[in-house]
Amino acid sequence: MQVGIMGGTFDPIHIGHMVAAETAREAGGLDEVWFIPSAMPPLKNGEPSASGEQRLEMVYRAVDFQPYFRAMDIELERGGVSYSIDTVRELQALYPGRAFTYIIGADRLNDLGSWRRVEELAELVSFIGLERPGHLIDAASLPSFISGKLRIVQMPQLDVSSTDIRGRRAAGRSIRFLVPDKVYSFIIRNHLYET
Secondary structure, three states: OEEEEEEEOOOOOOHHHHHHHHHHHHHHOOOEEEEEEOOEOOOOOOOOOOOHHHHHHHHHHHHOOOOOEEEOOHHHHHOOEOOHHHHHHHHHHHOOOOEEEEEEEHHHHOOHHHOOOHHHHHHHOEEEEEOEOOEOOOHHHOOHHHHOOEEEEOOOOOOOOHHHHHHHHHOOOOOEOOEOHHHHHHHHHOOOOOO
16 A cells, blocks of 8 residues: 655645645555644744644544545654654554655755655655745755655645644634635634634
């Protein structure tokens, strides 16, 4: 079974994440995509705005009834800083016989060479890099052990981000249709991202 891994804070998960996962699934011939909210992301400053439980619940709501998507709490259960190599090692132990592909947006792909134990990670997984608005993929600058296992995929150009969504909520602006409906109702009901 070919499994795509979508890691991130998902603070909140939004339609861009969903389109990215579906684009990667289709282009990479993946059987499933597993969404894994991080406990503490190593490459971002500050704590997520929503709790781990709230972010996981939003992911569960987003993937509900999507036959190829799953929400996984592996990094939240482990706690601490969420390093991809630790997650992949744990997934391989829990789910032998699956081949894993890391799905990475262009904004994170260019710093992939600085990830913890990335050479070891590249021995264990392949990568799908998704082009995003305003972020050019510079595959030539990546080490050969990464670029040799990287497939770059064009995705529909949706300029939506979790940062923008949180800013809209803080300013009292609508986020309807930027997040899946069940995520929208959860955010509204729990007053997430308000000032």
